[in-house]
Amino acid sequence: MALYGQSGWFPGTQKKENLGYPTQKPLALMERIIKASSNEGDTVLDPFCGCGTTAHAAEALGRKWIGIDISKFSAGLIRDRILHNFKYLNADDIDLRGTPESVAEARHLARQDPFEFEKWVCGFIGAEGMFREPGEKGADGGVDGVLKFYPVREGRKVKPEYAIVQVKGGNVTADSVKALHETVRRYEASAGVMVCFGDQLGTVENQRVKATFKDAWGSYPVIQGFSVESLLSDGQLDLPLYGYKRRGAMLSL
Ligand SMILES: C[S@@+](CC[C@H](N)C(=O)[O-])C[C@H]1O[C@@H](n2cnc3c(N)ncnc32)[C@H](O)[C@@H]1O
Structure with missing residues (x-):
């Protein structure tokens, strides 16, 4: 019985980038948009950040970034994605808000x-x-x-x-x-x-x-x-x- 397997992904998103979000955008596309519309050091906001392609592209291009998502799943996924791709960062560099921080x-x-x-x-x-x-x-x-x-x-x-x-x-x-x-x-x-x-x-x-x-x-x-x-x-x-x-x-x- 199949446990895994995604139902396809957004056109242009590389297979190695795929995190299982069907609407995940290609990293190259987000990089292009960010380069065209901001400068290094600027802050990029994605209020529907999903699996964090905008955050990934912004970090790679030397921008600060803020991601917001209604789903609490998103926060952990983006944290792991950013930490994996940017080894100079550690968990404390990512300010997670709105997810539980204590047992209570x-x-x-x-x-x-x-x-x-x-x-x-x-x-x-x-x-x-x-x-x-x-x-x-x-x-x-x-x-x-x-x-x-x-x-x-x-x-x-x-x-x-x-x-x-x-x-x-x-x-x-x-x-x-x-x-x-x-x-x-x-x-x-x-x-x-x-x-x-x-x-x-x-x-x-x-x-x-x-x-x-x-x-x-x-x-x-x-x-x-x-x-x-x-x-x-x-x-x-x-x-x-x-x-x-x-x-x-x-x-x-
Ligand atoms: C299309 S996905 C974003 C994919 C993202 N652009 C990427 O490539 O990684 C849209 C996201 O918006 C979130 N969302 C939906 N309604 C929302 C709301 N009212 N406020 C914040 N996020 C919301 C969903 O949970 C979903 O993760």
Whole structure:
């Protein structure tokens, strides 16, 4: 069953630039517009910034930039995109506003808008969102996001594998952990990650299958819990090359 695959992209956008936004503009086009309409040191504003092509082009051309997007998914994606492409910047150089910065704020978002909470988590951990529209119940088939990672398998070409991400802003039940395992099997993914608040991790731990998968560097739990608390303190999932990917490798593949 196909887990991945994008439904095409905006004409002129290079395949290596593609971040999965169907309306993503080519970087070269944005660079041309910015060069023609501003000078170095000016500030470029994109109030519908999506996956951040304007920010990318502005940074490359020595402009300051501000991006605004209604979707909280956008912020994490752009942060990773910029950090990957401009190694002289670090996370503190990017001022993110309007996304949760503390556990209390994350809980508030989870209560107030579970759908945006889900998007924010996926954007933050570098997962591609498989979002349903509000009201479109159950259309995600138990998949809130998909993480692509690269196990090191000796003597074989490095091929991506996938982890299914399920986000729970409330209680995690035994049934939801079982359902995640079932979804991992159904999609033939390598792993399943339940992202929840720290006080719910015990349920994941108690219910998770003890199975692991291996690569040349170690072994990793097939079902794992990841707390919002770890996410906010830049914790890493237990997946091969995941830390490397978080620093941006995913965006160039
Ligand atoms: C066409 S996409 C932008 C793609 C971007 N130009 C690129 O190439 O990366 C439009 C974006 O506008 C955002 N959007 C829609 N309504 C908005 C609103 N009222 N305020 C801010 N952003 C909004 C959407 O979430 C979406 O990410």
